[in-house]
Amino acid sequence: MADPVILLQRAHLLLSQGRTEDAIRQLSEVLQADPNNDHALSLMARGRFDQRRFKEGMELVQRAISLQPTESYYYYLLAFGYYSVDNNPHAQLNIRKAIELHPYQPDYFGLWALLLLEKNQFTEALEKANDGLSIDPENISCLNTRATALNKLNRTEESFDTMRTVLDQDPENYYTHITVGWNLLEKGKQKEATVHFREALRLNPNAEGARAGLKQSLKSNIPPYKWLLQYSFWLNNKSRNARWMIPIGLYIGINLVDYLSKYASPGLALAGKILVGLYILVALASWFINPLANIFLFFHKDGKHALTSSEKWSSVLTTTALVFGLGLIIYHLVTQGAEESVYSIAGILTLTLALPLSIIEFPVRLKDQVIAQYYAMGLLLMGLTWIGLTFSGMLTATLFWTYVVAVVAFTWVVPFTRKR
Secondary structure, three states, rough: OHHHHHHHHHHHHHHHOOHHHHHHHHHHHHHHHOOOOOHHHHHHHHHHOOOOOHHHHHHHHHHHHHHOOOHHHHHHHHHHHHOOOOHHHHHHHHHHHHHHHHHOOOOHHHHHHHHHOOOOOHHHHHHHHHHHHHHHHOOHHHHHHHHHHHHHHHHHHHHHHHHHHHHHHOOOOOOHHHHHHHHHHOOOOOOHHHHHHHHHHHHHOOHHHHHHHHHHHOOOOOOOHHHHHHHHHHOOOOOOOOOOHHHHHHHHHHHHHHHHHOOOOOHHHHHHHHHHHHHHHHHHHHHHHHHHHHHHOOOOOOOOHHHOOOOOOHHHHHHHHHHHHHHHHHHHHHHOOOOHHHHHHHHHHHHOOHHHHHHOOOOOOOOOHHHHHHHHHHHHHHHHHHHHHHHOOOOOOOHHHHHHHHHHHHHHHHHHHHOO
């Protein structure tokens, strides 16, 4: 076997170049000869993180920590692993331990600031980013998190000044272009954001954050999508409780307006019904605008390459459900007038299938899924069954309203259960 030191140096270089598979081969050779080489374990963990095999990577870091419990960098790696799997509390515990062992490493403060951003603690995130910059004023991680924190705090000019600083300092850093792109997109500057997401993908074609940002910026050229995206940014910047209460408050408020409009003057009653109609339109758009906007990306020179296979299937199937549902209803109106028929009921049921189809991940898998996915698959199966019952003449009023309740519950439960 070659000298382990040389192999480790080579693996470190390969990881920095994005050649993960080559690095893992070098590290496997080292660990085969010395399974307790903590440095090799930490580098192997980085490789697994690059492959998005976070659980395996964290197990490797924990082995390294058991061998060298005073190495601050290993706790930093473990914190990053927990951050990547949305376990913010454990990530914060480990980044605090890393800083306790080594309080003069700016990257540690950059990650801590990022964790605080995830919890919408924007002022605290800015403080941690500034703490890191007091150690190294040119630290890229801290500059990026500082720019984002300032943007979230609506200190827009300071945020843009920081973004210009970090771009001037390292224009070839793909992560910086991603950060700048998302900050610009949040301020409604989708055309400028698109430039940075494209540059990030040029520098790193595998950057998922850039690919996701490019899709959002391109779809933001459709005004309704842009308005809903801006609302989403605004809502996500609120506290967890507010994210629950605002939609519920809107729903209660709209129903109250609808109720009061029945006893108001004709002019106010009409205004109330228009408001209720707009609310329903926005609610429906919030579900269907994303897969419908993806249809637009099918015909865009950049967008068609950014869509995943799952997004393509979701987009096509959701649009198909909407078209067939409307087609059945129109057929009923043309041939049957206003009388009830199996075509109108089947059309309504088919339209509702667009709801689960808009969020189901393809190819469908039954193991290791979040509640939202199981609910969507169940509702899709239920809807198809109910359509079959409609055409066979076996659908009763009780069954129909049971399905309606399931659909309404779906629109409330799923938005809060889509993440692990």
